Amino acid sequence: MQGLTRHLVFLSIFAAVTLKLKAQYLLPINKHQPTKQFYTTLNIGSSPKSPINLVLDLETNLSWLNCRKIKSLSTYRRVGCNTSLCNSLPNGHCQENTCYNSQPNPLNRIPLIARLGQDRASFTTTDGNKTSVRNFTFLCAGQKDLRGFSPPAAGVLGLSPGALSFPKQVTSAFNVIPKFALCLPSSSTGPGHLYVGTGPYFNDRLSNIPMTFTPFTITESGKYLISVKAIYVDGFGLSLDRELLVPGAKLSTVVPYTTLQSDVYTALAKSFTLKAEAMGLYKVSTVAPFKDCFDVGATERERKGPNVPVIEIGLPGRIREVRWSFHGANTVVRVLETVVCLAFIDGGKRPNDLMVIGTHQLQDYLVELDFSRTVLAFSDSLLLHNTSCSS
Numbered sequence: 001m002q003g004l005t006r007h008l009v010f011l012s013i014f015a016a017v018t019l020k021l022k023a024q025y026l027l028p029i030n031k032h033q034p035t036k037q038f039y040t041t042l043n044i045g046s047s048p049k050s051p052i053n054l055v056l057d058l059e060t061n062l063s064w065l066n067c068r069k070i071k072s073l074s075t076y077r078r079v080g081c082n083t084s085l086c087n088s089l090p091n092g093h094c095q096e097n098t099c100y101n102s103q104p105n106p107l108n109r110i111p112l113i114a115r116l117g118q119d120r121a122s123f124t125t126t127d128g129n130k131t132s133v134r135n136f137t138f139l140c141a142g143q144k145d146l147r148g149f150s151p152p153a154a155g156v157l158g159l160s161p162g163a164l165s166f167p168k169q170v171t172s173a174f175n176v177i178p179k180f181a182l183c184l185p186s187s188s189t190g191p192g193h194l195y196v197g198t199g200p201y202f203n204d205r206l207s208n209i210p211m212t213f214t215p216f217t218i219t220e221s222g223k224y225l226i227s228v229k230a231i232y233v234d235g236f237g238l239s240l241d242r243e244l245l246v247p248g249a250k251l252s253t254v255v256p257y258t259t260l261q262s263d264v265y266t267a268l269a270k271s272f273t274l275k276a277e278a279m280g281l282y283k284v285s286t287v288a289p290f291k292d293c294f295d296v297g298a299t300e301r302e303r304k305g306p307n308v309p310v311i312e313i314g315l316p317g318r319i320r321e322v323r324w325s326f327h328g329a330n331t332v333v334r335v336l337e338t339v340v341c342l343a344f345i346d347g348g349k350r351p352n353d354l355m356v357i358g359t360h361q362l363q364d365y366l367v368e369l370d371f372s373r374t375v376l377a378f379s380d381s382l383l384l385h386n387t388s389c390s391s
């Protein structure tokens, strides 16, 4: 027993010295409204000001960018073929002593092949200091690989669970707890935030926003999944074939609206419509890509969005089921002055991923992925607390 205690004391001292407390890195997240793409900005290269905008993607292992956008390449290094870095890549290949790797474009899943390189990546800490990772590893792609991207974007920031994703490279370079959090903004009035490292995330004004915890898993192909137990509309569970929820839900920062398997979508839309009609909101003709739209009249605009039924997903908690609740701002989208549509997409009978939680649903929540415990933490909607990701 004493041995065990000593062991624990040793471990906690060890943890305290090796993990910097309160180390925290902060990057802005901007939303490009027309394309609904979310991108961050960091400096890459030896010039202290060489900002590069990169679209955030939770499935990209290795960040990639158009290297012509880097102002000064004096600290840029190609990664050679016979290096442990090149050999560690699952789909690397070599040509003329240059290491190449392939990553799918997150917008169309078409793979691109690009050279592996390293350069300095600079960003700020939460207390406003400048800091940098000297050997940030990424791929140099070309402008042609950026088809479909919002005009400011010059590439993709990889946020996958892989060892070379941006959060993993930063937390291992600074030797801090491997975790990161996203606060996606809903508007372009101000940037949201990408946090890397340990909390606290918030200033005092926000520090008492409750967080809820659920485990996540990492698939072999490198996706983040949470396990969905049930879906509720105004507190009532949808009657669903449980099998349809079993594969779980994938999180995405590039899919704009949560996509559901057809039968799940139909059950959700039916229940939502019944509850909405009971509130006096009636169905009107649909506006693509949505399937269920409602006349909300000239209702007063509330912070949490139009007053519509609440949608919740039931997830495993530490002891019992926990629920992630979505209110009007996240469940519907305003398409006309008086018309809103259910902001979920019918993904067909056999979609690749049965459920994908998209950005319209993630906006104005703080969502943290902690690799050290494989726990996902999500906040209440910040809108319920009179704030947002962009304030």
Ligand SMILES: *[C@@H]1O[C@H](CO)[C@@H](O)[C@H](O)[C@H]1NC(C)=O
Binding pocket: 082
């Ligand atoms: C690769 O590395 C090995 C061991 O360091 C060496 O023997 C070999 O010649 C190298 N090959 C090339 C093409 O550089």
Ligand SMILES: *[C@@H]1O[C@H](CO)[C@@H](O)[C@H](O)[C@H]1NC(C)=O
Binding pocket: 022, 023, 024, 125, 126, 127, 129
């Ligand atoms: C930021 O800089 C100040 C002053 O140099 C220093 O005391 C503080 O520890 C730095 N913060 C971080 C997170 O490095």
Ligand SMILES: *[C@@H]1O[C@H](CO)[C@@H](O)[C@H](O)[C@H]1NC(C)=O
Binding pocket: 134, 135
């Ligand atoms: C960065 O990489 C270079 C060349 O591979 C190496 O000499 C240097 O020690 C590395 N620096 C850090 C901080 O890892």
Ligand SMILES: *[C@@H]1O[C@H](CO)[C@@H](O)[C@H](O)[C@H]1NC(C)=O
Binding pocket: 061, 090, 091, 102, 103, 104, 160, 161, 162, 220, 221, 222
């Ligand atoms: C990304 O990493 C995962 C393992 O984490 C691997 O299975 C997958 O093949 C990788 N994808 C690419 C395109 O590198």
Ligand SMILES: *[C@@H]1O[C@H](CO)[C@@H](O)[C@H](O)[C@H]1NC(C)=O
Binding pocket: 384, 385, 386
């Ligand atoms: C938000 O603001 C409204 C009015 O401005 C106020 O009634 C409400 O109590 C506030 N809610 C919180 C959680 O601060």
